Amino acid sequence: MEIKPLKQYSPKEVDQSLFETGKKIYPRALSGWFATWRWTMVWLTQITFYGTTWLTWNNRQAVLFDLVARKFYIFGMVFWPQDFIYLAVLLVIAALSLFLFTAVAGRVFCGYACPQTVYTQIFMWIERKIEGDRAKRMRIDDAAMSPRKFILKTAKHAAWIAVALWTGFTFVGYFTPIRTLAAEVVSFDLGPWQIFWILFYGFATYGNAGWMREQVCKYMCPYARFQSAMFDKDTLTVTYDGQRGEPRGSRSKQADLSTLNLGSCINCTLCVQVCPTGIDIRNGLQYECIGCAACIDVCDQVMDKMHYPRGLIRYTTEHALVENLSKRGIWGRVLRPRTLIYSGILGSIILITALSLAMRLPLKVDVLRDRGMPRIMEDGSVHNVYRLQVMNTEEAPHRYTIEVGGIPGAEIISDNSFAVPAASTTAVPVRVRVALGQGEPGSNKIIFTVQDHDDKRVSVTEKAVFLIPR
Ligand code: SF4
Ligand code: SF4
Numbered sequence: 001m002e003i004k005p006l007k008q009y010s011p012k013e014v015d016q017s018l019f020e021t022g023k024k025i026y027p028r029a030l031s032g033w034f035a036t037w038r039w040t041m042v043w044l045t046q047i048t049f050y051g052t053t054w055l056t057w058n059n060r061q062a063v064l065f066d067l068v069a070r071k072f073y074i075f076g077m078v079f080w081p082q083d084f085i086y087l088a089v090l091l092v093i094a095a096l097s098l099f100l101f102t103a104v105a106g107r108v109f110c111g112y113a114c115p116q117t118v119y120t121q122i123f124m125w126i127e128r129k130i131e132g133d134r135a136k137r138m139r140i141d142d143a144a145m146s147p148r149k150f151i152l153k154t155a156k157h158a159a160w161i162a163v164a165l166w167t168g169f170t171f172v173g174y175f176t177p178i179r180t181l182a183a184e185v186v187s188f189d190l191g192p193w194q195i196f197w198i199l200f201y202g203f204a205t206y207g208n209a210g211w212m213r214e215q216v217c218k219y220m221c222p223y224a225r226f227q228s229a230m231f232d233k234d235t236l237t238v239t240y241d242g243q244r245g246e247p248r249g250s251r252s253k254q255a256d257l258s259t260l261n262l263g264s265c266i267n268c269t270l271c272v273q274v275c276p277t278g279i280d281i282r283n284g285l286q287y288e289c290i291g292c293a294a295c296i297d298v299c300d301q302v303m304d305k306m307h308y309p310r311g312l313i314r315y316t317t318e319h320a321l322v323e324n325l326s327k328r329g330i331w332g333r334v335l336r337p338r339t340l341i342y343s344g345i346l347g348s349i350i351l352i353t354a355l356s357l358a359m360r361l362p363l364k365v366d367v368l369r370d371r372g373m374p375r376i377m378e379d380g381s382v383h384n385v386y387r388l389q390v391m392n393t394e395e396a397p398h399r400y401t402i403e404v405g406g407i408p409g410a411e412i413i414s415d416n417s418f419a420v421p422a423a424s425t426t427a428v429p430v431r432v433r434v435a436l437g438q439g440e441p442g443s444n445k446i447i448f449t450v451q452d453h454d455d456k457r458v459s460v461t462e463k464a465v466f467l468i469p470r
Contacts, residue, residue, distance in 0.1 A: 025278040028134040032297025041112045042121055053173040058395050065175050078393050078423050082364060089353050100342040102230040104334055106237040107291035116216050119209035123160055130156045160210045168202030214277040217290055224287050233318040234333040238291055240282045240313050264312050268302055271295035281313055362394040365450045367464040374467045380436030382468050388428045390450060392420035399453035406447040407466055409438040441470040
C-alpha cells in the first residue's frame with residue numbers, strides 16, 4: 001500500500017484560529033413600544049430583587065434563605081429540608097414555563113427578563129450617560145488616552161462596580177439578614193464567606209454585564225443552542241419581511257416607491273446599529289438573536305419617516321409569512337397541540353402545588369425507637385422507649401399531646417404533653433407500656449398520634465415497632 005506524505009501547511013494556514021475574535025458592539029440608544037416594555041421589565045425585576053430583602057414579616061426578614069438554620073422563610077411560609085420537593089417542583093415549573101413561552105413567542109424571556117439582558121441594559125444606560133451614545137463612544141474608544149478619556153472611563157467603571165457590589169450585597173442579603181449584613185459592612189466586620197460571595201457575585205455582574213455582554217448569550221448560554229428544538233412554524237419570532245423589503249436600497253424620502261424597482265428597506269442599517277448582539281436580522285433568524293425587538297422599534301420609526309406601513313421587521317411566524325396570515329390568524333394558531341400540552345401540564349402542576357401548600361400541615365413528626373432492648377417489668381408489662389422529633393413549622397409556639405394505639409392496652413407512661421417553640425424542632429422522649437398478655441411476642445405495629453392542643457385538625461400519625469421479648 002502506498003503511503004502518502006502528510007500535507008504541508010503554510011504558516012498562514014497553521015496560524016488559523018478557530019476562535020472568532022468578537023468585535024466590540026456599540027448599540028445605539030432607542031425608544032419605542034418594545035423598548036418601553038424592556039425598561040418596564042428592568043424596573044419590575046430590579047425593584048423585586050433589590051427591594052424584597054428589605055421587607056419585614058413577623059418581625060423577621062420576609063424572604064430569607066437561612067442555610068445555617070436550614071430554614072427558608074418566604075413571607076408567611078417556612079420551608080424545611082423536608083420540603084425540598086417544593087424546590088424541585090419550582091424548577092419543573094420554571095422549565096415548563098420556559099418551554100411554553102418559547103413555543104409561543106421564541107426568546108421572549110431572553111429579550112425581556114433574563115438577568116443577563118436586564119443587567120446589560122442597566123450597564124449600557126450608565127455607559128451612555130457617561131460616555132454618550134454610539135458615535136461618541138466609538139470616537140472615545142478610537143482616541144488615544146487623554147485626561148478626559150481617563151476620567152470618563154474611570155467614572156464609568158466606578159459606577160459599574162458600585163452597581164455590581166450592590167447587587168452582590170443584595171444577593172448575600174437573601175442568605176444573611178440584610179440589616180445585620182449592612183451593619184457589618186459599615187463596621188468592616190464581614191465574615192470571610194460573606195466577603196467572598198459579595199465579591200464573587202459582584203464580579204460576575206460586572207464582568208457579564210459590563211464586558212462580556214452578548215458573548216454570554218452567544219457562547220455561554222446553553223439555551224441559545226437548544227431553543228430551535230422548541231420552535232415550530234407557528235412560533236412568533238422577530239422577522240424581517242424579505243418579500244416586502246427586498247431589493248433593498250437607499251432612496252430619497254420623496255421618491256414614489258411604486259415607481260422604484262426597490263422594496264421597503266432603505267438599507268439605513270439602523271436595525272443593525274441598535275442590535276445588542278450586532279447581527280443583521282435581514283439575514284434571517286439567527287441563534288444570536290435574543291428577541292429583544294429593538295430592531296422592530298427602530299425600523300418602525302424609519303418606516304414612519306418614509307411614510308411606509310410599519311412592520312417591515314415584526315413579530316411573526318413562518319406560517320404567517322408563507323400563508324399571508326392576518327394577526328387574528330397568527331394568534332389563532334397559538335392554541336396548537338404543543339402549547340396546549342405545555343399549558344395543561346403547567347396548569348396542573350401549579351394547581352396541585354398550590355393545593356399542597358394550602359393544605360400543608362404545620363407539624364412534622366419522626367419516630368425513632370430507642371436502640372436498647374425492651375424492658376420487662378416486675379408486673380410482666382413491657383416498656384419500649386422512643387424519641388419523637390416534633391417539628392413545629394409555624395412561627396408561633398404550639399402545645400401538642402401524644403397518643404398511642406395499635407396494640408390493645410398500650411399507654412404512654414411518660415409526659416405526653418409538651419410545647420415546641422416557634423419554627424423549631426423538639427426531641428421528646430416517650431416511654432410506652434404494654435400490659436402483660438397484650439400484643440404478640442416479637443414485633444408489633446404501634447401508632448403514635450401527635451395532635452395540636454388548640455387545633456384538633458392539626459394531627460400527624462406515625463407508625464413504629466413495639467418489641468415484646470419471646
Ligand atoms: S431599519 Fe428597516 S429600513 Fe433600515 S436597514 Fe433595517 S430593515 Fe432596512
Ligand atoms: S436582531 Fe433584533 S430582536 Fe434580535 S437581538 Fe438584534 S435587535 Fe434584538
